[in-house]
Amino acid sequence: xxxxxxLYIIFFSIxxxxxxxxxxxxxxxxxxxxxKLNFAEDDAVNLDSSLTFQNIPDILPNKNDFSEKDNKKxxxxxxxxxxxxxxxxxxxxxxxxxxxxxxxxxxxxxxVKFIDARMPEEYTEGHIKGAINIPFDGDESYxxxxxxxxxxxxxxxxxxxxxxxxxxxLGEELFEKGFKRVYIFFGGWNDWVxxxxxxxxxxx
Amino acid sequence: xxKIFSNEYFLFIARIVIAFVFIxxxxxxxxxxxxxxxxxxxxxxxxSEIINLxxxxxxWLELIAGILLLFGICVKENSAIIGTLLIIFIILIxxxxxxxxxxxxxxxGKGSPIGxxxxxxxxxxxxxxxxxxxxxxxxxxxxxxK
Numbered sequence: 001x002x003x004x005x006x007l008y009i010i011f012f013s014i015x016x017x018x019x020x021x022x023x024x025x026x027x028x029x030x031x032x033x034x035x036k037l038n039f040a041e042d043d044a045v046n047l048d049s050s051l052t053f054q055n056i057p058d059i060l061p062n063k064n065d066f067s068e069k070d071n072k073k074x075x076x077x078x079x080x081x082x083x084x085x086x087x088x089x090x091x092x093x094x095x096x097x098x099x100x101x102x103x104x105x106x107x108x109x110x111x112v113k114f115i116d117a118r119m120p121e122e123y124t125e126g127h128i129k130g131a132i133n134i135p136f137d138g139d140e141s142y143x144x145x146x147x148x149x150x151x152x153x154x155x156x157x158x159x160x161x162x163x164x165x166x167x168x169x170l171g172e173e174l175f176e177k178g179f180k181r182v183y184i185f186f187g188g189w190n191d192w193v194x195x196x197x198x199x200x201x202x203x204x
Numbered sequence: 205x206x207k208i209f210s211n212e213y214f215l216f217i218a219r220i221v222i223a224f225v226f227i228x229x230x231x232x233x234x235x236x237x238x239x240x241x242x243x244x245x246x247x248x249x250x251x252s253e254i255i256n257l258x259x260x261x262x263x264w265l266e267l268i269a270g271i272l273l274l275f276g277i278c279v280k281e282n283s284a285i286i287g288t289l290l291i292i293f294i295i296l297i298x299x300x301x302x303x304x305x306x307x308x309x310x311x312x313g314k315g316s317p318i319g320x321x322x323x324x325x326x327x328x329x330x331x332x333x334x335x336x337x338x339x340x341x342x343x344x345x346x347x348x349x350k
Contacts, residue, residue, distance in 0.1 A: 001281055009269060009272070013264040013267075016268070017264035021260045026238070030256055137316075160306050164307065165242070
């Protein structure tokens with residue numbers, strides 16, 4: 001075995017790799033941009049978006065089961081923040097936003113669609129009540145259901161907890177597919193169960 | 205045992221299998237560097253400053269080593285490179301499994317979560333690589349020397 005040859009092969013691979021990446025329009029930056037799952041800032045944005053959400057009722061999914069009263073109350077409580085957020089109301093999401101359990105539950109009560117990005121087996125074992133299963137690693141056929149959703153609909157993706165990435169990957173995929181309001185529920189299934197929020201088992 | 209591993213047909217098949225696996229793995233990652241960068245990030249073992257350097261170079265190393273293996277060029281050297289990569293991959297997957305991470309392995313793009321099966325596959329390929337490093341494989345090789 002010739003160590004020199006090994007070094008040559010590695011060296012050429014590195015050169016080709018960088019050259020290709022430089023020329024490739026889909027190339028990546030040399031230093032990875034930190035994923036901004038920054039909650040302090042994002043939470044403020046989330047508040048804005050929920051305001052937008054409540055102020056424009058026609059983008060609401062029709063089948064919402066929350067009562068008007070609840071909605072009003074929440075709206076009132078949020079109005080205090082509106083002075084600052086009004087300017088940003090029309091600002092669309094530039095990427096999926098991360099949310100934590102409290103915000104997730106708030107959205108859940110509003111009847112927002114939750115998407116379980118885990119594998120079907122885990123979904124069957126237990127999932128957030130009413131959530132749809134679109135396993136990120138799964139078959140394309142799971143994604144067919146997306147065609148029936150409006151692109152303006154609010155979607156929340158989740159997976160098992162904070163250590164999993166499926167929700168983030170799926171969230172980004174949905175966002176790239178044109179869904180404008182995608183939230184990634186960062187605590188996921190673990191946080192949800194911990195709080196004893198509604199769950200269901202089986203395929204539905 | 206030694207007889208099996210030094211059998212020229214065994215070595216030839218091992219060479220071709222590893223070559224195709226790594227050509228595929230490399231090409232897949234080259235086509236989608238973003239996902240691969242994300243996959244490395246998900247292991248939560250590397251500082252974000254160096255992740256993309258790996259994401260840019262490792263797929264090409266896999267692809268080139270795979271192609272050279274396929275044509276039987278510098279078989280020992282390329283097997284050593286791939287073997288080293290495999291050892292690194294195995295270690296990373298074991299660490300992640302012990303830490304209980306529920307992530308994609310980033311081996312062949314989407315659809316391959318980490319698990320003991322992945323370790324098994326990698327170990328098998330590692331054995332092939334070690335055999336190739338030890339005994340070389342000159343069958344249907346482009347190199348005329350030796």
